[in-house]
Amino acid sequence: MTPDSGSKPTASDLQIQQFVDELSGFAASAQQTLGVIELDMEANKSKFEVFATMMLTIRGTSDQLGFQHVSQIARLGEEIAIKGVSAETRPQIRKCVGSLWDVITTVKHLIVHREGETGEEQKILINRLEYTLNAFGGARPTFDQDEISKLIEEQG
Amino acid sequence: MALRLRLRDLCREIGFKEVTLSSNGEEAKVVLAMDEIHLILADWYTEPVSGLELLKVIRQNPKFQNTVFVMITAENTREKVIEALKAGVDDYLVKPITAAQLQSKVMAALMKRKVIG
Numbered sequence: 001m002t003p004d005s006g007s008k009p010t011a012s013d014l015q016i017q018q019f020v021d022e023l024s025g026f027a028a029s030a031q032q033t034l035g036v037i038e039l040d041m042e043a044n045k046s047k048f049e050v051f052a053t054m055m056l057t058i059r060g061t062s063d064q065l066g067f068q069h070v071s072q073i074a075r076l077g078e079e080i081a082i083k084g085v086s087a088e089t090r091p092q093i094r095k096c097v098g099s100l101w102d103v104i105t106t107v108k109h110l111i112v113h114r115e116g117e118t119g120e121e122q123k124i125l126i127n128r129l130e131y132t133l134n135a136f137g138g139a140r141p142t143f144d145q146d147e148i149s150k151l152i153e154e155q156g
Numbered sequence: 157m158a159l160r161l162r163l164r165d166l167c168r169e170i171g172f173k174e175v176t177l178s179s180n181g182e183e184a185k186v187v188l189a190m191d192e193i194h195l196i197l198a199d200w201y202t203e204p205v206s207g208l209e210l211l212k213v214i215r216q217n218p219k220f221q222n223t224v225f226v227m228i229t230a231e232n233t234r235e236k237v238i239e240a241l242k243a244g245v246d247d248y249l250v251k252p253i254t255a256a257q258l259q260s261k262v263m264a265a266l267m268k269r270k271v272i273g
Contacts, residue, residue, distance in 0.1 A: 018158035053201050060199075060230025063252040064159060142232045145250050151237070152247055 016065060020111060023061055023070070027108045030054040034100055037084075041093040048084035051100060055081060058107060069122065070110045075139075076129040077103035083136040092136075099132050163197055163228070163258075170259040181205025185213065193223060194271045195262060200229040200236070208243060215244040224265045228253060 033051045037044045055078035062071040077100055084096035106125055133139060143151070164175045176191065178184040180202035187193065196214065198207035207227055214220045226247045227240050240248055246265040249257065266272045 015158050015162055018161075022158055056230050057201065060251040061159065063230060064162075066252070140233045140235070143234055143237050143250075144232070148232070148237055148248050148250065151241060155241060 019061055019065055020114065023058055023111050026054050026058050027104060027111060031104050034097065034104060038097055041090060041097065045084055045087060045093055048081045048096065052078045052081035067110070067114055070107055070114070072126065073103055073106055073110070073122070073129070076126065076133060077107070079133050079139040080129065080136070082140065083133070095132060099129055103129065166255050166258055169255060170262070181207060181210035184210055188220070195224045195226070195266065197226050197228055200227060200231045208240060211240065211243045211245055222269050222271055224262070224269050224271060226262060226265060
């Protein structure tokens with residue numbers, strides 16, 4: 001992914017760097033959005049949806065780049081943010097905000113250290129996020145590509 | 157932007173000579189009004205006009221009855237996929253996508269709408 005010292009970067013290297021710069025930009029925007037929610041949790045909880053969209057963008061770009069460890073955490077962040085939109089109590093909203101700060105901090109770290117393995121701390125975070133998401137009722141149902149292709153075929 | 161550039165390159169690799177980039181549905185509508193477009197590859201989440209909104213506009217206008225619309229997105233919740241299918245998407249690709257996958261889906265959709273023989 002990273003060109004050798006002194007060699008000319010290829011078009012692919014440049015595109016990957018551009019992707020990574022975009023990821024960093026989205027992570028910064030998501031961090032700002034979370035700051036706004038934190039200012040007035042109940043009034044601003046609809047902004048969780050904006051955060052979820054940013055996490056989806058990070059997930060899509062990470063999937064395309066093959067950064068599965070970033071993608072996995074972004075997916076959990078996206079789902080917890082969706083739960084935040086409809087959270088009914090202040091402790092629930094606070095729980096979402098707390099989890100999402102962990103998500104965004106970790107995503108930013110992983111984008112910078114994208115070539116590395118998922119560390120023990122990230123694994124613990126993933127377990128904690130999964131536990132939180134399950135406590136909120138679990139992730140929304142999804143289709144995989146094969147299921148979508150079948151639906152398209154059936155549609156005729 | 158980077159993904160759009162990558163898609164443009166992929167489209168050229170699979171034989172499309174003219175490829176126009178738009179950053180959102182609003183820009184795409186301007187391009188569609190001026191040029192004859194046979195294929196649209198759109199992401200779901202773009203501002204201010206989303207890919208889904210663009211799809212709905214396209215499907216309501218008889219001028220675009222043969223225009224192929226393929227959604228390329230990370231959005232794969234059942235609710236959203238079904239919404240896109242109901243709106244008339246020709247195909248729906250979940251990221252990550254490969255050049256081979258793009259080629260196969262796009263060619264099939266173009267043949268189905270008889271844009272190519």
